[in-house]
Amino acid sequence: MRRPDPSVDTSGDRTGAECPYCGSTDTEREHPKGPSLCRSMHYCNACEQPFEKFE
Ligand SMILES: [Zn+2]
Numbered sequence: 001m002r003r004p005d006p007s008v009d010t011s012g013d014r015t016g017a018e019c020p021y022c023g024s025t026d027t028e029r030e031h032p033k034g035p036s037l038c039r040s041m042h043y044c045n046a047c048e049q050p051f052e053k054f055e
Pocket of ligand 1: 024
């Protein structure tokens with residue numbers, strides 16, 4: 001499923017994804033260990049929660 005409003009994500013993949021817990025974009029991308037190419041791991045610096053983002 002595509003995100004309904006792509007215009008919100010104006011900074012591309014270089015900056016953090018939006019945290020689903022607190023909405024912060026102060027996140028870091030982490031590299032998954034497995035061959036899960038369709039998703040990526042991120043870590044929120046604001047609330048210190050890891051989360052997955054599907055792409
Ligand atoms: Zn957060």
